[in-house]
Amino acid sequence: MDAETTLQELRTRVQQFVEARHWDGFHTPKNLAMSIAIEAAELMEHFQWCDVDAAGDLVADPVQRAAIADELADVIIYCLSFANSAQIDVAAAVQAKMDRNEKRFPVS
Amino acid sequence: MDAETTLQELRTRVQQFVEARHWDGFHTPKNLAMSIAIEAAELMEHFQWCDVDAAGDLVADPVQRAAIADELADVIIYCLSFANSAQIDVAAAVQAKMDRNEKRFPVS
């Protein structure tokens, strides 16, 4: 689905979800920045005690990978709600950052 | 740009960036989960001492918002690298999670 899905489609879905529940007052930039960090920690928890090989096995296992994908989705959903709340164009921000990264770390 | 940019376009750009620098060995799921959490904390740092009103002012200021967008981009870039590393379809994961959220929190 990544090949056909635009960021805007996902943003709109998240925005409608938040608005339909009248959660706009909670989905402030400060609370959403916290939420992104909380979900990032839940993703990290899967790898807390793993060495590199064990982490590879984890990701290769379909059941574990589904649970991990679910945590990654939570991070991204809050990122999109943050973008909605702060009116940030995510693709433009990512492309601009990648432009800078490419200059900062030239291919040798 | 969000309206026209697919997740796959951004994923591919991130993947080519990582591969061209031979960073695949560092961009493991464990290290990337840490990286997402680190960048999430940097985003949060902008709001550390703000009350809700001050956070609104921050996001409304163009210079501050550009800095905040930059941190959000870092979170998302590492999420996309994680998705590349763990072979996760981001849009599918987000849509599946939103399906579940909608059932879990019905509109009253």
Added chain:
Amino acid sequence: MDAETTLQELRTRVQQFVEARHWDGFHTPKNLAMSIAIEAAELMEHFQWCDVDAAGDLVADPVQRAAIADELADVIIYCLSFANSAQIDVAAAVQAKMDRNEKRFPVS
């Protein structure tokens, strides 16, 4: 108890707990840094959607405060295990940092 308990007493208890379970191989600085961040996020989760007043109410409620104290304990336990693993004198590090903070932010 804080008045009579030294950091060393708590560090020793954590170290004996880890050694008795042969967890030394897992309690590496990298894994423990992740663990501190994960527990910090769980502490933060209590305040995710609160405004300042609601957060005050939360902390004033004995049941909630016990749950919050429990999360704070987790953060500190991992900090002490990290200090054991990396051979850091916590009190010296805190005092040195407070010395610098006092110079950096002089009382006006």
Added chain:
Amino acid sequence: MDAETTLQELRTRVQQFVEARHWDGFHTPKNLAMSIAIEAAELMEHFQWCDVDAAGDLVADPVQRAAIADELADVIIYCLSFANSAQIDVAAAVQAKMDRNEKRFPVS
């Protein structure tokens, strides 16, 4: 110093520092929970791209270890300010949690 320093001594120093600067209004439980998470991420940043061996070398190097000790101090200082703000007895919370951990994970 850990052998002689009580938690209360460090708590009192942090409290006096905060009060002398009239920062009590900022050092709320919500803001301090964020601060703990932010400093935990800065500690984690030292180990972001390390494998287990490289992390061991890092901690063994005196200059690196001093920088790492400094980040650990920041986490602990905010934990102590949180304990001051929420009126939590840190030693009691840690001992109670260790009691439970010992029951939950019996030595085999």
